Each structure stands twice: as C-alpha cells, then as structure tokens.
Amino acid sequence: MTENKSDWIKAALREHEGPLMRYATQITGDVDRARDVVQDTFLRLCAEEPARLDGHLAQWLFTVCRNRALDIQRKEQRMKPLDDIELAAQPSRETSPAAQAEHNESAGRVQRFMKHLPPNQQEVVRLKFQNGLSYKEIAGVTKLSVTNVGFLIHTALKTLRQQMTETEGTL
Amino acid sequence: MKNNLPEFDEAKLTAYALNELDGAERGAVEKIIAENAAARQWVEEARQTARELETELQGEECPALTSEQTRALQQKIRAADKPSFWTRQWFPSLRLVEALAVVAIVAVLAAMLLPALAKAKNKSKRSVAVAEQRQKDLEKEYAKTEADQSASTGVAPGSDMPAVPLEMNPVATMPAPAPVMAPPPSGSPQLDGSLSYGVVTKSAAPGAVGVASISGGANGGQGAARSLQAITVYSSVNYQAGPSAVAAPADSFAVAGKLRDRDDKTFYYRFKQPAMTTGDFNTESYAAINDNPFLTALQNPLSTFSIDVDTASYANVRRFLTENQLPPPDAVRIEEMVNYFHYNYPQPKGDVPFSVNAEVAGCPWNPEHRLVRIGLKGREITRDQRPPSNLVFLIDVSGSMNEPNKLPLLKETLKLLTRQLSENDHVSIVVYAGAAGMVLPETSGSEKATILRALDRLQAGGSTHGSAGIRLAYETATENFIEGGVNRVILCTDGDFNVGMTSQGELTRLITDKAKSGVFLSVLGFGMGNYKDSTMEMLADKGNGNYAYIDTLNEGRKVLVEQMSGTLVTIAKDVKIQIEFNPAQVDSYRLIGYENRLLAKEDFNNDKKDAGEIGAGHTVTALYEVVPAGMTSDETPAVDPLKYQKPAKPRFITSGSDELLTLKLRYKQPDGDTSRLISTPIKDTDRSYARASTDFKFAAAVAEFGMLLRGSPYKGEASYRSAWEHAKANLGNDPEGYRAEFLTLVETAQRLAGK
Numbered sequence: 001m002t003e004n005k006s007d008w009i010k011a012a013l014r015e016h017e018g019p020l021m022r023y024a025t026q027i028t029g030d031v032d033r034a035r036d037v038v039q040d041t042f043l044r045l046c047a048e049e050p051a052r053l054d055g056h057l058a059q060w061l062f063t064v065c066r067n068r069a070l071d072i073q074r075k076e077q078r079m080k081p082l083d084d085i086e087l088a089a090q091p092s093r094e095t096s097p098a099a100q101a102e103h104n105e106s107a108g109r110v111q112r113f114m115k116h117l118p119p120n121q122q123e124v125v126r127l128k129f130q131n132g133l134s135y136k137e138i139a140g141v142t143k144l145s146v147t148n149v150g151f152l153i154h155t156a157l158k159t160l161r162q163q164m165t166e167t168e169g170t171l
Numbered sequence: 172m173k174n175n176l177p178e179f180d181e182a183k184l185t186a187y188a189l190n191e192l193d194g195a196e197r198g199a200v201e202k203i204i205a206e207n208a209a210a211r212q213w214v215e216e217a218r219q220t221a222r223e224l225e226t227e228l229q230g231e232e233c234p235a236l237t238s239e240q241t242r243a244l245q246q247k248i249r250a251a252d253k254p255s256f257w258t259r260q261w262f263p264s265l266r267l268v269e270a271l272a273v274v275a276i277v278a279v280l281a282a283m284l285l286p287a288l289a290k291a292k293n294k295s296k297r298s299v300a301v302a303e304q305r306q307k308d309l310e311k312e313y314a315k316t317e318a319d320q321s322a323s324t325g326v327a328p329g330s331d332m333p334a335v336p337l338e339m340n341p342v343a344t345m346p347a348p349a350p351v352m353a354p355p356p357s358g359s360p361q362l363d364g365s366l367s368y369g370v371v372t373k374s375a376a377p378g379a380v381g382v383a384s385i386s387g388g389a390n391g392g393q394g395a396a397r398s399l400q401a402i403t404v405y406s407s408v409n410y411q412a413g414p415s416a417v418a419a420p421a422d423s424f425a426v427a428g429k430l431r432d433r434d435d436k437t438f439y440y441r442f443k444q445p446a447m448t449t450g451d452f453n454t455e456s457y458a459a460i461n462d463n464p465f466l467t468a469l470q471n472p473l474s475t476f477s478i479d480v481d482t483a484s485y486a487n488v489r490r491f492l493t494e495n496q497l498p499p500p501d502a503v504r505i506e507e508m509v510n511y512f513h514y515n516y517p518q519p520k521g522d523v524p525f526s527v528n529a530e531v532a533g534c535p536w537n538p539e540h541r542l543v544r545i546g547l548k549g550r551e552i553t554r555d556q557r558p559p560s561n562l563v564f565l566i567d568v569s570g571s572m573n574e575p576n577k578l579p580l581l582k583e584t585l586k587l588l589t590r591q592l593s594e595n596d597h598v599s600i601v602v603y604a605g606a607a608g609m610v611l612p613e614t615s616g617s618e619k620a621t622i623l624r625a626l627d628r629l630q631a632g633g634s635t636h637g638s639a640g641i642r643l644a645y646e647t648a649t650e651n652f653i654e655g656g657v658n659r660v661i662l663c664t665d666g667d668f669n670v671g672m673t674s675q676g677e678l679t680r681l682i683t684d685k686a687k688s689g690v691f692l693s694v695l696g697f698g699m700g701n702y703k704d705s706t707m708e709m710l711a712d713k714g715n716g717n718y719a720y721i722d723t724l725n726e727g728r729k730v731l732v733e734q735m736s737g738t739l740v741t742i743a744k745d746v747k748i749q750i751e752f753n754p755a756q757v758d759s760y761r762l763i764g765y766e767n768r769l770l771a772k773e774d775f776n777n778d779k780k781d782a783g784e785i786g787a788g789h790t791v792t793a794l795y796e797v798v799p800a801g802m803t804s805d806e807t808p809a810v811d812p813l814k815y816q817k818p819a820k821p822r823f824i825t826s827g828s829d830e831l832l833t834l835k836l837r838y839k840q841p842d843g844d845t846s847r848l849i850s851t852p853i854k855d856t857d858r859s860y861a862r863a864s865t866d867f868k869f870a871a872a873v874a875e876f877g878m879l880l881r882g883s884p885y886k887g888e889a890s891y892r893s894a895w896e897h898a899k900a901n902l903g904n905d906p907e908g909y910r911a912e913f914l915t916l917v918e919t920a921q922r923l924a925g926k
Contacts, residue, residue, distance in 0.1 A: 017235065021236070022231060110223055111231075118907035130229055134191065144911075150186045153189070154184075154217075155906045
C-alpha cells in the first residue's frame with residue numbers, strides 16, 4: 001500500500017462518518033453523545049495500522065463505535081440523577097414521548113414498523129440494510145454468532161413483511 | 172408464509188435471498204426453491220422487503236460531527252503519518268549500530284514532536300471536555316441550590332453526621348455520582364457517593380436528620396437516582412419528618428448497620444421503617460421471603476403450590492442492576508425470574524388447555540443432587556383467534572405518578588396496546604387520584620385516535636384513592652361484560668394507595684370480592700421510590716390476575732404486544748400443582764422459589780381455594796432440587812425425638828417403584844367452577860447435566876442467579892461465573908435478545924458483588 005496513512009484515514013472519515021453518526025445516535029439516543037463517540041472512534045483509528053485493518057475496516061469502525069457508545073450509555077445510567085433533576089424541573093418534558101411518537105408516525109412506514117421490533121432485531125436490521133454489512137461482519141460487531149444474526153434478520157423480515165401486508169390499505 | 176419448512180430452513184432461505192450463502196449451502200437452498208413454491212415466494216418477498224428497507228433506511232438523515240471536532244480530527248490525521256515512519260518499516264532491517272543511531276534520532280524527534288502532539292490531542296478532546304463541562308456546571312448549580320437551601324433554613328450542615336450511611340450504602344464504591352454531591356462540611360467524613368448528604372442538608376429539624384438519612388441511606392441500595400428523588404419528595408411533603416421522628420435515628424442506624432449481612436428480616440424492616448415514621452415517604456415495600464427448605468420425602472411426601480406466571484420480579488431486579496445496585500433479597504422472586512423467559516415446550520394436544528412437561532437431570536450447583544424441571548405451556552392462539560375483549564384501563568394519576576418513568580411511560584405502553592386492537596375490542600378508561608372518574612366511556616378499538624387522544628390528555632396530581640378507582644373500574648367492566656370474551660381490568664400504578672382503603676386486608680377483601688364477577692385483572696407496576704411490590708402482587712394474586720413490572724417501553728412491548736394474548740386471554744384458572752415424591756427414590760427435595768405460592772396439601776382438591784391463572788401461550792416453569800435416596804443428606808436438620816409419641820415407623824414403601832414422583836395438576840376452565848385433574852408419573856433416567864436440554868440449562872442458570880441475589884443458604888457451588896457460563900452456552904435462538912440481556916445482568920451483579 002503506497003497510499004499515505006493520512007489519506008487512508010481521510011477516506012475512512014469521508015465514507016463512514018455519516019453512517020457511524022447515525023448508528024451511534026441510535027444507540028445513545030443523543031446527537032451530542034454520538035459526536036463524542038464517533039470522534040473518539042476516528043481518534044482510535046489514527047493509532048491503527050492500515051494493513052492490519054485491510055478488508056475489514058467497516059467492521060472495525062462499527063465495533064469500536066458500538067463499544068464506545070455502550071460504554072457511554074452505561075456511564076449515563078450512573079449519571080441518571082442529573083437527568084432526574086432536569087426532568088423534575090421541567091414538567092413540560094413529560095410530553096416529549098408523545099411528541100416523539102407523533103414524529104414517528106410521520107416517518108416512513110418501514111421505520112414505523114421497525115419501532116415495534118425488539119431492539120436487538122432493530123440493530124441487526126440497521127447494520128444489514130442501512131450500512132450494508134454482511135452477516136459475518138454483523139456477527140463480529142455485535143458478538144453474536146452468524147447463525148443467530150441470520151435468525152434475527154429472518155425473524156425481523158418476516159414480522160415486517162407481515163405487518164406491511166396487514167396494514168396495506170388500512171390507515 | 173404458509174409452508175411447513177422448519178424455522179432453520181426459513182432463515183437459510185432469507186440468507187439466500189440476501190446473497191449471504193456460498194458454495195454447498197447455496198446449492199442446497201436452490202434445490203429447495205426449485206421444488207417448493209412457498210419457498211420461492213418467500214425469497215421473493217424477503218428481497219422485496221429488503222429493497223424497501225434499504226431505500227428507506229439509507230435515506231435516513233446522517234448527523235455530522237461539529238466543525239470543531241472535524242478540525243481536531245484533521246490535525247490528528249495529519250500527525251498520523253509520522254509515527255508509522257519510525258515504528259514499523261525501519262526497525263526490522265537495521266543492524267545494531269544503525270539502530271542505536273535511529274534511537275538517538277527518534278529521541279530528539281520525540282522531544283520536538285511530543286508537545287505538538289499533546290497539544291493536538293488536547294484540542295481534539297475539547298468537545299468532550301465541553302460536554303463534561305456542561306455536566307459539571309449542572310452539578311455546580313445543584314450544589315449551589317443545595318448550599319443556599321441549607322443556609323436559608325439556618326441549619327448548619329450536620330457536622331455530627333454519622334458515618335453510618337456510608338457503611339450501609341452499597342453505592343459507596345461507585346465513583347461516578349460522587350461529584351453530584353455538595354461539598355461536605357468541614358469535620359464531617361467524606362460521604363463517598365452517598366447522596367443522603369443532600370437530603371440531610373435539606374432537613375429542617377435536627378431530628379429529621381436521622382430520618383432523612385435513613386431514607387436516603389436505606390434506599391442507598393437504590394443508588395443516587397433514588398436519593399435525589401428523595402429530595403424532591405421530601406420538599407413536597409413539607410418536612411413531614413417532625414418531632415415524632417426524633418426517636419428513630421439511633422435505632423434505625425443500628426438496623427441500617429446490619430443491612431450488610433443481608434438478613435432478610437432486616438431488609439424488610441429497612442423498607443418499612445421510613446414509612447412508619449414519616450408516612451408518605453420514599454419507600455419501597457417487599458414482603459419477606461424465606462427460601463423453601465429441604466423436606467424429607469418420608470415425612471412430607473406432598474408438595475403443593477399454585478402456579479405463577481408473573482414476571483414483575485425480573486424486570487424489577489433488572490431495574491436495580493441497571494442502576495448499579497444489587498436488589499434487596501426480598502425483591503427477588505426466583506420463580507418470576509425463571510418464568511420471565513420463553514421456553515420451547517410443545518403445544519398441548521387434545522382438549523387440555525396446556526401441555527405438561529418434565530425433565531430430570533444433574534443439578535449444576537450441587538452435582539450430587541438432581542434437578543427436576545416441570546414445565547407447562549398454555550395453548551397458543553393467533554391474533555385472529557383472540558376473542559372480543561372488554562378492557563378497562565384503570566390508571567393511577569395521583570401526584571406520585573408524576574415522574575418520567577411512571578405516567579409518561581404508562582401512556583406510551585398503553586398506546587402500544589391500543590394500536591394492536593381491532594373493532595372486536597372495546598376500551599374504557601377510568602382514572603383515580605383523590606377521586607375516581609371516567610375519562611373515556613366504552614369505545615371501539617377501531618377508534619384508535621379517540622383512545623390515543625384520551626391517553627395523551629392524562630395528567631398527574633393529587634392523592635391516591637385506589638379503592639374508589641378499583642370499584643368504578645369493575646363496575647364499568649361488569650356493565651360492558653362480553654359473555655365468552657375477554658373481560659379485564661388493566662390497573663396501572665406504582666401501588667401506592669394512600670387514601671381511602673389503604674390496609675392490605677381491606678384491599679384483599681375488595682379484590683377477592685370483585686374477582687367473583689368473572690372480570691380478570693392485569694396489574695402493571697411502574698416507577699420506583701415508593702413502589703409497593705407487595706400490594707400489587709397481592710392484588711394480582713387475589714384478583715385472578717397477572718402482574719408485570721414495566722421499567723422500560725421495551726418491557727411494555729414484551730408484555731402487551733409480544734405476549735398480548737397471554738396477558739389478556741386466560742385459558743385456565745386456579746391451576747394448582749401437587750407433587751408426590753417417592754421416598755424409595757427421593758431422600759429430600761426443595762422447591763426453588765414459589766415461596767408465597769405454597770398451598771396446604773388439602774387445598775389441592777378444594778375448588779374453593781384460589782390459585783394462579785395461565786394465559787394463552789404462557790409458559791410456567793418450576794424447579795425442584797432433589798437429594799436422591801440413599802444419599803446422606805445434611806440438608807434437613809435433625810429434630811429431637813418426640814416425648815409423648817412413638818415416632819411413626821416409616822410406613823411400608825410401596826413396592827420398589829422406580830418412579831421419582833407423580834405430578835398432579837388441577838385447573839378450571841376460565842368460566843368454570845369445578846376443576847379437572849391431570850396426573851402423570853415421572854421417572855429419573857439418570858441424565859447428566861451435560862446432556863440436559865438447552866432450556867433446562869438456561870432455566871437452571873436463572874435459578875442459580877436468583878439464589879445468588881437472594882443470598883440463599885441453598886446455593887451450593889453456585890457462582891455468578893458459572894451462572895454466566897451456563898447461560899451463555901444456552902442462549903438458543905433468543906429472537907428478542909432477552910437471554911443475551913440476562914448475561915449483562917449477571918455481569919453487573921458480579922461486578923457489584925465484587926466477586
């Protein structure tokens with residue numbers, strides 16, 4: 001590989017920043033937190049050898065991003081008291097789940113049905129269809145077996161298919 | 172899809188449709204497709220769905236890094252080319268002298284580069300720092316209000332504050348929440364992570380100091396989140412901790428100090444204590460549980476209990492663990508943890524509403540013992556087989572529900588259910604606070620918008636007149652009664668009934684009486700802090716009901732969407748199990764869990780005696796640990812010989828039957844009054860643990876985990892590590908990821924227990 005390491009990282013950033021941001025936002029539920037996660041992921045990439053990641057860069061990025069996001073989530077849970085204070089101080093926040101739900105209603109129909117899937121199925125579906133990872137790559141990112149990933153995607157597709165055909169025409 | 176291919180093959184078809192197969196597997200699927208039209212159709216449908224998913228999901232907006240972050244990254248990236256220059260490519264080919272020279276150069280370079288690198292790194296971390304700063308500001312602000320308040324009430328922050336809360340607070344070692352505290356007053360010990368400090372500074376009367384600490388500290392088991400909540404509650408009850416509470420501190424600290432040895436009764440006390448001294452205060456209540464002991468088959472051949480399909484305890488335990496707290500032992504009901512998971516028991520055959528299954532194998536935490544698993548599986552019904560329903564949502568909108576994880580979560584959960592309803596279903600909404608009222612009269616399930624709007628409008632405020640609400644809800648349900656349909660009150664509450672009928676005895680009588688109307692009950696528990704687990708379990712138990720704890724929207728989805736039929740449609744009621752152990756095979760046995768479901772042996776044949784319900788598709792699992800006959804058991808303590816009676820000679824043990832036990836079941840049809848009996852003998856085929864089924868092993872791992880959380884004296888060789896390993900190896904298909912989630916809970920518990 002004659003390419004500079006910096007070019008390599010820049011290319012990775014160009015290609016993956018958006019999808020990783022989207023992915024991290026889904027996990028942490030917050031864009032600011034996702035930004036910190038993704039920035040950190042790329043900082044870590046700077047310390048890696050291009051040759052070592054050749055061929056599985058995407059899997060590496062999604063794995064690091066996921067682990068960082070989950071770390072942050074765990075820490076957030078310990079920090080919860082702060083959120084409680086905020087919420088207690090702003091009763092208006094109470095309506096936010098409703099507003100959120102309304103927002104969901106207006107989203108595309110696939111996304112609306114996606115909401116009803118268990119979170120683990122949502123995640124593999126997104127990795128597969130939103131980010132184009134293979135079963136094997138998804139297994140690497142989520143630490144599930146390839147068979148299980150296949151089962152989850154199959155179950156999700158079946159459920160989605162069923163819901164889509166059921167509601168065709170009605171509402 | 173309508174074909175008879177096993178699930179495994181279907182998943183392969185999907186993999187094929189998504190181009191995930193190669194070589195032989197691909198060929199095999201192509202063969203199936205060529206022969207099977209349904210398979211062909213599914214591959215086409217899967218591809219079509221995949222295309223739609225791809226189009227829509229890939230079109231979803233991507234947020235970006237901030238420009239500051241990007242700049243910081245760019246800087247770091249430019250620096251990235253340099254390190255590889257001297258690390259990888261050069262070293263291997265160097266001879267010693269050259270190597271030394273290079274080392275020297277590198278040293279010089281490093282001296283020059285490092286500050287610059289460090290600077291770049293600092294800069295790049297800035298946005299992280301910004302986030303941290305936001306956090307700190309909030310903390311400061313909090314500390315400031317805190318200080319202001321203690322100043323304005325004129326109370327010197329308790330300089331003689333006892334160090335006890337620190338001792339009894341399991342959070343003490345948790346670093347994260349520490350900065351939230353106000354700075355400790357000089358001379359007082361540093362209360363590491365204990366937010367009880369905040370509560371203390373806020374108390375008005377010296378006497379209240381102790382009480383407040385009990386509440387914060389005693390609930391310290393609950394962690395920072397709860398203690399802070401205590402503050403809010405505290406101010407809202409106008410410093411109720413008055414002189415009456417003055418006497419409490421010394422004693423309570425003594426009690427609290429004992430919390431560490433996890434004595435069951437002490438724990439019970441811990442949650443009761445603040446309630447007695449301060450009335451409506453930050454309390455959770457759990458009824459004490461003592462683990463079932465080993466009983467000898469000779470003297471106690473019969474074991475009788477009522478089934479329990481509740482899952483509340485597991486969700487509640489999960490709530491504690493996600494907040495980095497070990498749950499109090501009395502919050503852990505092992506049968507509810509085991510029953511949280513789905514097991515693959517076969518569907519019933521014939522006209523019996525459920526199938527009965529048993530499996531006997533080695534016991535993982537006590538290899539010389541046997542473990543007997545008894546599993547029931549209620550008949551599944553499909554969506555379109557679900558009978559018409561008459562549902563009454565009975566919603567607690569009292570002031571205590573005004574928290575993000577109560578009313579708002581409750582609304583979203585009921586909306587999920589509402590979206591599943593059809594024109595065959597009818598919903599009424601009754602709310603109660605200081606008084607009870609009808610918010611939505613009977614409305615068809617097809618008018619979703621009306622129901623959703625009524626839910627959206629609910630607001631919390633006032634006291635809790637639970638009994639009035641229960642009366643109105645049952646009246647409504649009776650008025651709209653559907654013969655042969657589902658008639659059910661769905662009670663959503665934190666269980667804190669503080670106006671009207673508040674004693675458990677009265678509530679029990681009310682609900683027992685209402686249950687006779689043929690209306691069933693579902694209790695959905697929400698929130699924490701003043702969570703009344705014991706009241707809610709009792710209501711569900713006496714009211715022909717089931718009980719679930721909803722800690723997240725995901726749990727709401729599990730209970731009301733995935734298991735909707737099971738939650739709503741009862742297929743058999745008053746289901747009792749009686750087991751007769753054969754003393755020729757069994758020395759002694761122990762029922763794991765079900766402590767508050769035990770029945771007297773006479774109750775089994777008594778149709779007047781209420782017992783548990785089973786819903787469509789529900790699975791119920793019970794585990795017995797059995798000491799085989801001939802094994803000297805030190806599990807059953809010796810009893811002095813009787814003085815006035817000759818010990819009854821062990822009666823003749825019938826033949827040498829090789830049956831381990833006989834399993835007997837009684838159940839009634841949902842609208843019936845007389846029970847039917849099922850009886851089946853079970854043999855032990857000497858199966859080792861290793862050869863047991865996946866579900867057996869997973870259920871055993873959950874029981875093992877439960878025993879550890881309870882600090883059960885019968886845990887044998889159980890450890891978090893082995894529970895984790897046994898569970899990990901037996902995740903099965905796990906379509907919803909519940910079993911995988913179990914693993915993370917075991918990890919958390921292990922970390923918290925410091926083992």
